[in-house]
Amino acid sequence: MKKVILAAVAVFAFSFANAQEGKFKLGAHVGLPMGDIKDSYxxxxxVDVAYLWDVADQFKAGVTTGYTAYLGKTETFDFGFGISxxxxxxxxxxxPVAGTAQYSLSDNLFVGADLGYAIYAGEGEGDGGFLYQPKFGYQTEKIEFYAGYKGISSDGATAASINLGFNYKF
Known part of the structure; x- marks a missing residue:
């Protein structure tokens, strides 16, 4: 765990050192749980924070972090004999502690992906896992709207959701 955090700090430090070449993004997302967790959440x-710099014409890469939460449902159980x-x-x-990449298909349309590790930060015991999030979106000079599928896989189970997001670029 310490190695993951130290690697993330190193990547962010490198990004800040090259800040004149890239852009910060600050955003938020909302999504519907899918797969293994859809019945319970x-x-x-x-919220999302990212820093991307230009790698090639129409292609940007960088780092991303933030916080994502899956809100639990209340489930009712009937145990029989009038007991519930x-x-x-x-x-x-x-x-999330991840790398991010984005390719502009045109001035306004893009595809992208986040890949990395999601550190568990919820209530009680839990595990982090491999994070992946392909995205497709619309962008202008200052804003982005996107749709994506986020998956966090750990020990054969996946916390997943279909998301809509918004980013503001600085």
Missing amino acids: SLNLG GEIKNPTIGFI
């Missing part, structure tokens, strides 16, 4: 919410109960699933949160 109702919504994915989060409710269980509130806890919110699970993750801090």
Whole structure:
């Protein structure tokens, strides 16, 4: 875990040293849980911070982090004999530490992806996992809107969601 954090700090430090060549992005996302967690979690919410620099014409790469949370549903169980109960699933949160890349298909359309590790930051015990998020979006000089599929895989299970996001570029 310490190595992952140190690597992220090193990448961010390199990014800040080259700040004149790139752009910061600050944004938010909302999504619907899919797959393994869709029955227990109702919504994915989060904030995103990224720094990208120009690698080639129409291609940018950089680093991203933030916080993403899956909000738990309350589930009702019927145990029989007139006995029932409710269980509130806890919110699970993750801090992504990832590389990000974006290719502009035109002045306004882009495809991109985030790949890295998501550190578990939710209530109770939990594991982090491999993070992947392909994206497709619309951009102007200062803003982006995107749709993406976010997956965090760990030990054969995946916390996943289909997301809509917004970024402001500085």
